[in-house]
Every structure is written in structure tokens, then in C-alpha cells.
Amino acid sequence: MRAGVLSAADLVDRALESIAALDGPLNAFVTVDAEAARLAARRADAERAAGVDRGPLHGIPVAVKDIIETAGMTTEMGSAHFAGHVPGQDATCVRRLREAGAIIVGKTTTHEFAYGPTGDRSRNGPSRNPHDPARMTGGSSGGSAAAVAAGMVPLAIGTDTGGSVRIPAALCGVVGFKPAYGAVPVHGVFPLASSLDHVGVLAGTAEDCGPAFRVLAGQVPASATQVGSPRVARLVTDAPPLVDPSVAGVVEAAFPDAEEVTFPGVAELYQVYAAIQGSEAYAVHADRVARSPHLFDPEVLDRLRHAGGIPGWRYVRAAEARESFRGRVAALLDRYDLLALPTVAVPAPPIGARDLEVGGVRVPVRDALLSFTSPWNLAGVPAVSVPAGAVGGLPVGAQLICAAGREETLLAYADRVRAVSSRAPSRPAPPRGEPR
């Protein structure tokens, strides 16, 4: 666009056409506002013609998870509780995107209230994996991942409380990045669990995440980041459940020069995460559960009720355990620049599956999806998932962690991983219609 070869109007038209052509079977979008997007694109082009350049997002079509408020555009949180809800104001992150010239084309399918990593329980139905529409996108930012993976938009915004950006990124074969806790304001983002909620971005490459991150965090553009040879630890944790051996092999091969570091005590963090996330989530929804339980998806309601029964003293102990874990992570990130591990223990499970076999053991799907990502929400450190290969034709993600404030180094290195790995599936063929 800077060279005058392409206009924002062209790009937005392509995005809208692509959504129209591909989204039927994928259900990545719950709302598309073509008219507003075309208007904004024309305005962006007029500005550029007048010599105004708002930066690298100027004229770029962006999709926003439907848990994030957009002024004048329906925002339903994936829930009947918010059917037809039209916010009066943009969330801070949306406002920053618009100020940077980005064009919001629509809102993407979210697991109801972002309360689930499977991405298949939403008022508007499950989002579907572009690599196999019978399979989950993962969630809760499933629509954002599918929209980027299918090439409908180059960039999408999501939220990540236990992995909700990284999990669908891994299962759909795109890059999903959550900056450090607090780096991007959550004002206007419907809360899931306030001490764990992060705003994140999904894009085709880590390089593309950089400008969006800087805009969302309200930072001045970074100067060229020297990556050099970061000290990378490939973590071998006791995270439950066991990781699929093929997935482990792909991630191991993606970091041939990393030092293998055993990091125990991760298994118990899953209960720590559950106690904190559940208690904080129920604090948000207690009144809705009491007043209008019938408006919840039944599975979400069941899970909320269970969460409401977690005792306060377990929350207190979990908060203590989190502090201790943060200390251990800080010590590890003093010794290593980056930590590498799988993003998700398995490739995308079928939509609706609630348990599966991992290394010969039957485990709940939610545990298999969350166990490698949720510790880094407890720690509050930046984390990115990058495509690292494939198993059975389905994408596998590798996860990289760094210390807060070192996001630029993380993103610069993450793209090297992508370059090293030659087994990442390329953009999928257009989906073949509804799965059987």
C-alpha cells in the first residue's frame, strides 16, 4: 500500500470475498460488517492519499473475537445472555487498532464467555478447523484462529486466559501470541478470570504479530531487534496429561540446538490454575447463574456451577502456589532467554470430543488442550505458539516463553523456528463443506 500497488479498499474487499466464499462451513465469523469495513477502508485510502501514514496496520483488515467490545457492532460473548448486545464504546485494544488505521471487518466465534478451550460451544455454533472441518479449532479464540488459518484475514485479535490464543493457533496452524500480563489493557474485554486474562494476536507469522503487539500495547515501534544466539531451554515437564509422542517428536526437532531442561512441579499447577480460573470466573457469572441459568450453554453452566463450589481456602492456597511458581519461572528465565515446549499435547480432536487417548491413557480433552499453556498464564509471562510441523495432516504448534518485556526477542526468534521447520502444513485447501 505504501508503494501504491494495493489499496485498503482492495484488501478489505478480498477479505470480505474470502469470508463469503469460505466461512459457511468454518463458522469463524459471527458478525461481518461489510459496509462499515468498506467505509473505513475508503477513509484509510483517503488519508494515505492525503499523506497520512498511520503505520504498518494502516488499511489492514482485522477480525476481533466476539468477547471484545466494538462500538456499534454486535458483541455477543458467544452467549444468549448477550444476544443482540451492541456496545456503545470500543474496548481499549480495538480503539488502539482503529487509531493505527486497522479495519475491523467482523467479530469471530468464541467459546461461550471464552470459558472453554475446545471452541465448540457457542451461541452461533462451533468454529471448525480449516484443516478438517470435522475437528475443533480449539478455543476459546477459535474463530480468530480459523479466520487467519483460512486466509480470510491476515490478523485477528483474541484473548488468552489459559491458552485461548495459543491453543487454536496451534491446532489451526497459525501463530498465536500473548504478551505479558497487563501489557495490553483489558478494558472493554469481557472478563473470564481477571488475574489470568490476556489480550493476544493471531497471524500467519510471528513477524506479523509484532506491529499489532506494539499498537495494542501502546508502544512506539521497536528498533531492529538483535536476536543473536539466545539461550533456549527445551523444557521437559511433568505436565498432565502425557504428550502425544508424535507431537513431542515434532517439537523436539524444531529446537535442535536447545538444551534439554527438566522442569518438574508442573503437573500440580493444573489444579492451581483450575482453582484460580474457576473462582474468578464464577465471581463474574454468579448473578447470571442465579437469575437466568437457562441462557447458558448446558456444558458451560455445569462447569460454572462446579467452579462456584471451589472453596475459598483452595483459591488462597492456589494463589500461594502461583507465587512460588512465578519465582521458579523467574529463576529459569534468568538462566535462559527462551523456554520451548509443545503448545498442545495432541493435534486437533474431533468437534464434541470430551476425552481422548494420549500415550495409551484416556484423558479429558480440556486437560490435553490446556496443560502446556495454562502455566504461563499463572506466570503472566509472554508466550507464543508457532507452527512446527504436522501429525497426520494436522498442524502441531511449538510454544516459546520469555520474560516480561522481552516480547520483541521472542517474536524475532519465533520466526526462525518457522523457517527451520519444513513440515508445517501450508495454507489448507479451501474446506470441503460440512463434515459428515
Place this chain on the structure above:
Amino acid sequence: MRAGVLSAADLVDRALESIAALDGPLNAFVTVDAEAARLAARRADAERAAGVDRGPLHGIPVAVKDIIETAGMTTEMGSAHFAGHVPGQDATCVRRLREAGAIIVGKTTTHEFAYGPTGDRSRNGPSRNPHDPARMTGGSSGGSAAAVAAGMVPLAIGTDTGGSVRIPAALCGVVGFKPAYGAVPVHGVFPLASSLDHVGVLAGTAEDCGPAFRVLAGQVPASATQVGSPRVARLVTDAPPLVDPSVAGVVEAAFPDAEEVTFPGVAELYQVYAAIQGSEAYAVHADRVARSPHLFDPEVLDRLRHAGGIPGWRYVRAAEARESFRGRVAALLDRYDLLALPTVAVPAPPIGARDLEVGGVRVPVRDALLSFTSPWNLAGVPAVSVPAGAVGGLPVGAQLICAAGREETLLAYADRVRAVSSRAPSRPAPPRGEPR
């Protein structure tokens, strides 16, 4: 002692004699180590003779609440769970006292695990009010308050999670001071509720609290503090329950020049306090409750079990409400240097009482004791109770609050209150033996 008129050995002997003469009916002490105290006193005198002056606490007898660890001296937490427990190390606050030359003469009766403001449930029986041994000291630092009020020691150390220093100070007619949250390390102090626990001091005057505070906080001695004319707000809150009208009258008269300020929204803080304190307390005791419930006092066990049932989401909401209250307190302490209000709504109730009448309404004794003090544990700001008068021959305390870091101003002003009030009962006559 600096003038050579008095020795530490003399002072400690007087304290020990006074304890021997007075403590039978009062039960302020659970452990007295006369031999160790006399040895430490001789050492303090020898040091002074050799030209070493450790400061204002050099040679001063001090009593320590039995929830605070003392190396080689039994520390039972008021509980059969710790019968005969002899710690190997001093709590940080005790170590600082000893390094400042203070002489630990013994350990004072605490409500079991400091879990109760009545001071009448302890493995070693209730502490008794020197003004009327049939009445409560208040708690949980009841023994420390009684020991100072009866003149057995000039200084005692306590802990304050919801008022446990200030309440017994008010009911026994002495000064009780809790510095800001975190100002005195809690290492070696058995936890009650970790986000609310404070170490505090009890003495005859606020002036006497100053040197102890500086030692406990690890500060260099303060230079002369100019109080000037602080802006004082006399708070009229909706704290439950209503305050006894006679108590209100005494406190009002103690601050004739204060501006009356209505401060609503305090009533609901009592539930906020209960949710946080209960959840944190049960997190400490859950394993003991499961393993050996019979070792608890039955009332303490009942209260713990109730606390264990508080849901996590209520803890989360309480933590949010606390944050909002902290903001309101900070705003108020921008406008006023000091906030004044009653310490306790009623004079000392009879030992064992569990409800009483306040302003014509029947209320639980614990609520009547805690409702004016516990908000300042939520806020974490310094608070002191000073004797302000009497009702029916029983002491009434006035409470003063300031911003964190302004403890010296608080203490300097608190002694003015004492001087203004002429109705505070003087030191009680030696108690007349066991109550009927």
C-alpha cells in the same frame, strides 16, 4: 537506667514479682521464663556498664504473645496442637527486640491460633480483664493487653488481623498500635490470615509505642516529629452493629476539634473481611482440621469449618471490594491526616458472652468487637487505639488511622488525645481474685 538510677535486673525483678503477685486471676501469661529473663537482664546491665547502649529498649522487660516464636521458650499458639512446642529460632520481630536489648520475660495468652476477638478460648484458659476479671480482655492478644494494663510489663507484642491488638487495648485501657501492613516482618509469627496479619505493640502510652515500633520495623530512630495541627476527620460510619451511645459519646468528646465526616459503605466490609479472613485462615488449618479436629477448641473448630465452606468466588469478590475500599481510604487520607472513630462498639463484655445488646439490638459479640477495627486491616493502614474515657467503670478506646508511613505523626497525636481526656480510668487496682 542511663542515669544509673535503675538496673535492668531491678526492672525485670519488679516485672517478675508483679506477674507472680497479679497474674493468678488474670491469666495474662502462659509461660514465664524468670531464669532466662534474669540472665538477659544481667547481661544487659553488664553491657551498659561496658559502655554499650542499645537504645531505648535496652533492659526493658517485654511480654510476647504466644503466637510468636521464641527460641528455646515454649510457643503454643493457645492450642493443644502445639502443646510443648519449643521453637528453635526467634521470630524476626523477637530477634529485633533482643538485638535492641529488650528482655523477653514470658509469653502471653492468645485466643487459640489468634482466631477470635474475645480472648476467652485458649488451651490455657481465658485471659481476664484487670478492670473486672469477670470480663473479657478482648483478643486475640488478650494476655498482652492484660499484662500491660495490670502494670506487669511496660511493653508487650501482639498481632492484629482484624483488631487483635487494638480491641484488647481498648477493653483493657491501654494503647494498642498496629503499623502499616508489611512494616513489621511476620516471619516466625504463626499466620492467621496472611493478607491481613500485622505485628503490633501494646504499651501504657502512644509515646512508649514509638521506640518499639522503630525497633520492630528495623528503622533508625525518628527525629522529633512536628505534629502541628493535623486535619482530623471524625468518621461517622454505618459499621455494624450500632455503637453503644455512651461509647460514642466518649469518643466524640475526645476529638472536640475534629470535622465530622460521613463515611458510608463500611457495613458491607464486614462480610468482605469475613470472606478473606476465613478463607485464608482455613488455608492454614485445613490439614489440621482433617487430621486432628479433636485438638481444636470446639468453638474455634466450628468457626474454622464454617470458614472452610466459603466459596472461592466470594473470596475473589471480597478481594475486589477490598481494592475499591483501599482507593476510598487513600482518597480520604489525602484530605485528612487522621481519621478518628471508636475502637470497639461496647465496653468489655462478660467472659463467655456470645451476644449482647447494642443500642437496643441483639448482636453477636464478635461483630460488636470487630466492626470498627477490621476495615483498617483490609486497608492495611496504621491504626492505634488510645484510652479515651470510661463507661460504667470500664475503659473505652478511641481509634486513630493514618496513611502508611505516617506512623510517627499518628503516635505523636495519639498521646494528645490521651492528655485531653480526663475520664480514662487510671491503672486498675490489683484484681480482687477470681470472678464469681
